[in-house]
Amino acid sequence: MIRPGKMLKQVLESVFKKPATTEYPLVKARMPDNFRGKIVFHPERCIGCRLCMKDCPSGAIEIRKVGEKKFECEIDLGKCIYCAQCVDSCLKKALEATREFELAVLDRKKLKVTYNAETGEVSKG
Amino acid sequence: MHKVVIPIGPQHPALKEPESFSVTLSGEKIMKFSARLGYNHRGIEKACEERTYIQDVYLTERICGICSHSHSTCFVQAVEEIAGADIPKRALYIRTLVGELERIHSHLLWLGVAGHEVGFDTLLMYTWRDREVVMDILAMLTGNRVNYGINTIGGVRRDVTAEQGKAILKAMDTLEERTNYYIQIATKETTLIQRLSGVGLLSNKDALKLGAVGPTARASGVDRDVRRDDPYAAYAEVKFKVITDNHNDVYGRTLVRVGELLETYKIIRQIIKKMPEGPLTVKVPRKIPAGEAVSRYEAPRGEDMHYVKSNGTEKPDRVKVRAPTLANIQTVAKMLEDRQLADLPIVIAAIDPCFSCTDRLTGIRHAGKRSKSVLKWEELHAYSIRHYREHGIDFAELNKKMRKALK
Numbered sequence: 136m137i138r139p140g141k142m143l144k145q146v147l148e149s150v151f152k153k154p155a156t157t158e159y160p161l162v163k164a165r166m167p168d169n170f171r172g173k174i175v176f177h178p179e180r181c182i183g184c185r186l187c188m189k190d191c192p193s194g195a196i197e198i199r200k201v202g203e204k205k206f207e208c209e210i211d212l213g214k215c216i217y218c219a220q221c222v223d224s225c226l227k228k229a230l231e232a233t234r235e236f237e238l239a240v241l242d243r244k245k246l247k248v249t250y251n252a253e254t255g256e257v258s259k260g
Numbered sequence: 261m262h263k264v265v266i267p268i269g270p271q272h273p274a275l276k277e278p279e280s281f282s283v284t285l286s287g288e289k290i291m292k293f294s295a296r297l298g299y300n301h302r303g304i305e306k307a308c309e310e311r312t313y314i315q316d317v318y319l320t321e322r323i324c325g326i327c328s329h330s331h332s333t334c335f336v337q338a339v340e341e342i343a344g345a346d347i348p349k350r351a352l353y354i355r356t357l358v359g360e361l362e363r364i365h366s367h368l369l370w371l372g373v374a375g376h377e378v379g380f381d382t383l384l385m386y387t388w389r390d391r392e393v394v395m396d397i398l399a400m401l402t403g404n405r406v407n408y409g410i411n412t413i414g415g416v417r418r419d420v421t422a423e424q425g426k427a428i429l430k431a432m433d434t435l436e437e438r439t440n441y442y443i444q445i446a447t448k449e450t451t452l453i454q455r456l457s458g459v460g461l462l463s464n465k466d467a468l469k470l471g472a473v474g475p476t477a478r479a480s481g482v483d484r485d486v487r488r489d490d491p492y493a494a495y496a497e498v499k500f501k502v503i504t505d506n507h508n509d510v511y512g513r514t515l516v517r518v519g520e521l522l523e524t525y526k527i528i529r530q531i532i533k534k535m536p537e538g539p540l541t542v543k544v545p546r547k548i549p550a551g552e553a554v555s556r557y558e559a560p561r562g563e564d565m566h567y568v569k570s571n572g573t574e575k576p577d578r579v580k581v582r583a584p585t586l587a588n589i590q591t592v593a594k595m596l597e598d599r600q601l602a603d604l605p606i607v608i609a610a611i612d613p614c615f616s617c618t619d620r621l622t623g624i625r626h627a628g629k630r631s632k633s634v635l636k637w638e639e640l641h642a643y644s645i646r647h648y649r650e651h652g653i654d655f656a657e658l659n660k661k662m663r664k665a666l667k
């Protein structure tokens with residue numbers, strides 16, 4: 136039958152249901168397993184071929200030689216488009232995409248993340 | 261009667277993208293409608309020439325935020341054709357799968373927007389809630405909700421596991437049930453039928469003449485669909501109907517889109533069932549031999565077209581993109597002729613426009629005497645420096661300061 140208010144029943148039913156939205160940020164959001172988030176660097180695996188730099192669409196990644204067979208990596212989180220092409224390009228699995236996505240900072244300089252060649256630790260700025 | 265010209269946009273609260281329309285009115289009646297594109301020009305085609313093919317995959321993916329997979333697939337298809345690569349079957353199936361999932365989310369999104377434009381916000385809330393089902397599936401498959409990054413030159417980057425296949429089939433059942441519900445709403449809710457019927461009329465003849473594509477054309481009885489007429493990816497191996505309608509109005513466009521949703525569920529079920537085993541990629545050299553190719557793709561909004569010309573290097577010589585909205589935007593003027601101003605939002609929304617996809621070119625003209633001459637890049641550059649100098653701003657100084665500040 137053609138009549139107005141066809142959705143009324145559903146609307147009324149919804150009054151008694153839980154909200155469809157999630158309560159982020161009160162409840163932490165879990166990203167899917169193959170999410171392309173912040174890229175991390177494993178210096179011990181890197182051989183310095185710089186394929187990652189060559190393929191990065193946004194010029195966000197830089198591999199620097201700091202010693203004999205020692206490389207450090209700088210990623211500009213502000214430039215990175217989180218495509219994970221660098222992860223695919225790296226034949227040595229030295230780069231990895233994580234599920235980390237809450238990357239906003241108040242100081243722009245902090246967006247530049249450097250992974251130390253020795254310890255792999257992150258230093259910002 | 262006295263004529264009034266109303267500018268709408270480029271920044272307007274009712275529009276989600278910067279585009280500009282000029283509407284000539286006589287009373288409430290639209291006498292003339294013209295669209296001015298170019299406010300969202302990002303120079304993507306030029307940027308493609310300066311990047312390697314693999315980088316361009318991500319760049320073309322970002323032409324559109326909704327049909328991102330359409331653009332990247334269209335681009336890689338062209339490159340693969342030039343390179344003569346034989347793409348593994350499984351990769352083609354996965355491309356088709358993601359493409360169809362994208363169609364679901366795009367059509368559900370449109371249904372909500374259309375509801376919103378005619379004041380039926382209840383429909384918006386529910387379609388967008390249901391759209392989350394397909395967004396979650398896309399996130400599960402590819403990692404991200406938008407810009408799936410599934411394509412690469414020579415295949416796809418991620419596999420579909422058997423478990424994921426099951427989850428997809430389950431989601432299709434949920435969505436099919438919901439779509440059937442929306443079909444019921446669309447065919448029985450009088451407020452919706454009366455608001456959309458007879459609005460934005462585009463006759464079959466005009467649709468053909470103006471070169472409409474996609475659901476806009478199919479709702480005017482134009483039986484065209486690239487998926488069937490020129491099958492790419494795995495479309496030759498699945499069975500589906502091309503939905504057409506003869507209402508010629510916004511109501512018809514609604515029926516075509518919800519009808520297409522049902523067909524899409526069928527396609528996805530077949531894809532999951534038939535997906536062959538095998539590798540995901542084939543190796544394509546970084547240097548693509550000289551050649552050219554045109555690739556067609558049925559995006560949710562209609563036929564998308566990419567032209568790629570290579571010159572034997574790692575970077576393309578030319579990339580040209582014709583997004584579906586560019587083909588459809590001309591029809592809007594026809595649809596609005598002699599109609600009420602109040603119909604304008606829904607008629608524009610009914611072609612499911614995407615202006616940032618469309619803006620491939622900006623021509624800049626002198627506002628003064630030489631109104632006919634088009635400025636070239638160098639002239640514009642010189643003109644802008646001169647203009648700002650006359651107003652006391654020197655960019656050479658500013659640039660120096662900026663460089664210092666950025667250090």
Ligand code: SF4
Nearest residue numbers: 181182184185187225
């Ligand atoms: S591609 Fe991998 S191994 Fe090569 S430089 Fe980059 S991180 Fe190092």
Ligand code: SF4
Nearest residue numbers: 191215216218219221
């Ligand atoms: S994720 Fe993409 S944009 Fe970011 S560093 Fe890697 S290749 Fe570059």
